[in-house]
Amino acid sequence: MARVTANTIDIEKAAGVLRAGGLVALPTETVYGLGANAEDPAAVARIFQVKGRPPSHPLIVHIGGAEQLDGWVQDVPRAARLLAEHFWPGPLTLVLRRGPRVPLEATGGLETVAVRVPGHPVALALLAAFGGGVTAPSANRFGQVSPTTAEDVRAELGDAVDFVLDGGPCEVGVESTIVDVTGEVPSILRPGGVTREDLEAVLGAPLAVPATSPVRVPGQHPSHYAPRARVVLVEPDQVVAEAELARERGHHVGVFLPPAFPGATVEAHAVVRVPASMPAYARGLYGFLRRLDEQGCDLIVASLPVEEGLGLAIANRLRRAAGPRPTV
Structure with missing residues (x-):
């Protein structure tokens, strides 16, 4: 090719x-x-x-x-x-x-x-x-x-x-x-x-966002947009503690450090500092996930953004990435 x-x-x-x-x-x-x-x-x-x-x-x-x-x-x-x-x-x-x-x-x-x-x-x-x-x-x-x-x-x-x-x-x-x-x-x-x-x-009117729909469309599978590493979602103020606990348990941990904690440090295998701008976060999201896979992480700790504007789409993708994986 x-x-x-x-x-x-x-x-x-x-x-x-x-x-x-x-x-x-x-x-x-x-x-x-x-x-x-x-x-x-x-x-x-x-x-x-x-x-x-x-x-x-x-x-x-x-x-x-x-x-x-x-x-x-x-x-x-x-x-x-x-x-x-x-x-x-x-x-x-x-x-x-x-x-x-x-x-x-x-x-x-x-x-x-x-x-x-x-x-x-x-x-x-x-x-x-x-x-x-x-x-x-x-x-x-x-x-x-x-x-x-x-x-x-x-x-x-x-x-x-x-x-x-x-x-x-x-x-x-x-x-x-x-x-x-x-x-x-x-x-x-x-x-x-x-x-x-x-x-x-x-x-000029509100739009429904149904949890389920009779119309099948792309991106509705419970596990989707998923890296090889398992994704764990916690509250923003719990990201550092959850990552360090996983590290103590022997995981190669990747961390999505929320923008609300710009000066925070965390002991982890790899760290992504999430942009405060939602357009920048959306633009980089999949690249961040790929990078942590490439760096050998087996677990990624992240939190959801506020679900407004593009934050709604980012949260959707992170939930799917953290969804239950098919058993082999």
């Missing part, structure tokens, strides 16, 4: 790989995606195979603009058009009724489809060159830490990807917000790069 940069030649080559049924890792503003031709069931099936992703877990279809929705979806309500107008291109995914262009293989057998317009110039250039929709979950093994650089993709998937477009580090760093607009009241099924507060300001 050749190392590439995202120039015009590379984009045209990547589009050709998609047309031929291959897989392309592409940058978005959120994380790197593992892309395939959304209308090619065999190519879509290969995504599931490479990721080790259960076929019942739906994928997000990426398109080049809201004007391309016809055929991919049906019955676009006013709320969906309003959100698309304000947040596309960008880290917002809308769940709508499936249109005829979307194979059931991409939706996990559902009659709904998740669709978005990515806010990255390389992704948009690839979609324009390809001329169709691209299914693109995160370019990593199922349930593990999402990649935010091309190097992460290569380390995770190697030659299982036919082509990698290197668009630099992702600016947002956590996945898109998923909003279900198929019901009477829009609801957030996964918090992400567009905040609840911004969505509500546009809609």
Whole structure:
């Protein structure tokens, strides 16, 4: 697998790989995606195979603009058009009724489809060159830490990807917000790069954030976004004590030191000082988790941020990272 940069030649080559049924890792503003031709069931099936992703877990279809929705979806309500107008291109995914262009293989057998317009110039250039929709979950093994650089993709998937477009580090760093607009009241099924507060300001009404939903969407598995190290969540003022206790018990401990304790010291194998800025924290979150894995930590002690703005998405990812792991 050749190392590439995202120039015009590379984009045209990547589009050709998609047309031929291959897989392309592409940058978005959120994380790197593992892309395939959304209308090619065999190519879509290969995504599931490479990721080790259960076929019942739906994928997000990426398109080049809201004007391309016809055929991919049906019955676009006013709320969906309003959100698309304000947040596309960008880290917002809308769940709508499936249109005829979307194979059931991409939706996990559902009659709904998740669709978005990515806010990255390389992704948009690839979609324009390809001329169709691209299914693109995160370019990593199922349930593990999402990649935010091309190097992460290569380390995770190697030659299982036919082509990698290197668009630099992702600016947002956590996945898109998923909003279900198929019901009477829009609801957030996964918090992400567009905040609840911004969505509500546009809609002029509160959004539900249900604990569970009959609509399956990416990122709902109990254990997700997880490093190799086990993640333990405690209150911010308990992080240092919990980390030192784990160290005494023989763990190689990694610590997410909360910004409320800038001068604190902790005896640990590796320490990440969490940024006070939530955008900076979101941008660095997956890189922090990967770094602690690379440094040989077997346990990570962290706390949740205040669940406002991007803090809601960060807390969601940390809870999933700390979720119960499947038994082998």
